[in-house]
Amino acid sequence: MEKVLKGPVAVHVMTKKKAEGFQPFETFCCGDPAEDDGDIAKAIEEVHDIVARLHSGDAVTQTVVILEEEGGKLGSGKLVGLCGVRRLKLFETLAGPQAVAALPPGGYINVIGTDQRYRGYKVKKGGTSPGRHLLGRALKQINKEWGGGQMPYVWAAVRQGNQPSVDIFKARGFKTQPPPFGGFMLRPGRRGNLNLQIQINVQVPPGGPSLE
Numbered sequence: 001m002e003k004v005l006k007g008p009v010a011v012h013v014m015t016k017k018k019a020e021g022f023q024p025f026e027t028f029c030c031g032d033p034a035e036d037d038g039d040i041a042k043a044i045e046e047v048h049d050i051v052a053r054l055h056s057g058d059a060v061t062q063t064v065v066i067l068e069e070e071g072g073k074l075g076s077g078k079l080v081g082l083c084g085v086r087r088l089k090l091f092e093t094l095a096g097p098q099a100v101a102a103l104p105p106g107g108y109i110n111v112i113g114t115d116q117r118y119r120g121y122k123v124k125k126g127g128t129s130p131g132r133h134l135l136g137r138a139l140k141q142i143n144k145e146w147g148g149g150q151m152p153y154v155w156a157a158v159r160q161g162n163q164p165s166v167d168i169f170k171a172r173g174f175k176t177q178p179p180p181f182g183g184f185m186l187r188p189g190r191r192g193n194l195n196l197q198i199q200i201n202v203q204v205p206p207g208g209p210s211l212e
């Protein structure tokens with residue numbers, strides 16, 4: 001039987017300030033790193049770390065889109081998942097702002113995770129998964145924050161062994177980058193020109209890139 005979220009399914013957008021102290025983040029759990037191996041376990045740890053920092057107020061500035069089951073006003077439903085977005089130029093965290101100065105600005109998916117209780121769920125009957133739905137809403141939020149119109153490029157650090165994550169990014173138009181940037185996925189935008197001769201000497205850490 002198809003598992004479907006109980007309605008109303010609510011999407012809320014929170015500033016970093018509003019996310020601080022948001023109680024559902026305290027108990028949010030997108031998996032047990034001890035039960036998974038490799039890339040999925042690392043991703044779970046990173047997501048938990050960022051959610052803890054959002055809760056404590058120590059996270060970088062970002063907008064957080066959340067999905068709630070049986071929702072209404074913010075915080076009244078059950079937290080299904082969250083996705084944090086911010087402005088960041090491609091590879092800026094790796095190469096430093098100077099190395100990417102010639103690039104147009106872009107959006108970055110800082111974090112995405114769904115509570116492990118909702119594995120295999122669909123947002124509605126015959127619909128899409130909560131993670132994919134959230135990512136779609138997060139892209140809409142980026143578009144809104146850029147004043148509408150043409151989408152900027154959007155990128156994300158995604159471990160290639162994390163298949164559930166790779167799947168949602170691919171479904172939303174992101175493409176895996178060639179080595180040594182294989183830990184990143186990029187969704188080309190229509191705003192700005194990314195086809196510049198980019199000469200970035202970036203060292204991707206052996207354990208793969210981190211999310212934030």
Ligand SMILES: CC(C)(COP(=O)(O)OP(=O)(O)OC[C@H]1O[C@@H](n2cnc3c(N)ncnc32)[C@H](O)[C@@H]1OP(=O)(O)O)[C@@H](O)C(=O)NCCC(=O)NCCS
Binds near residue numbers: 031047114157162165
């Ligand atoms: C990646 C993620 C957001 C995708 O969420 P989603 O789109 O709602 O999809 P699900 O979590 O249901 O995963 C999709 C499928 O992979 C399976 N899956 C997810 N995590 C799994 C795991 N750790 N082990 C085995 N299977 C897993 C699900 O059961 C589901 O199977 P189905 O298609 O047969 O129903 C979510 O799996 C998650 O929060 N993962 C942990 C944190 C993470 O990796 N974040 C991304 C960092 S870049």
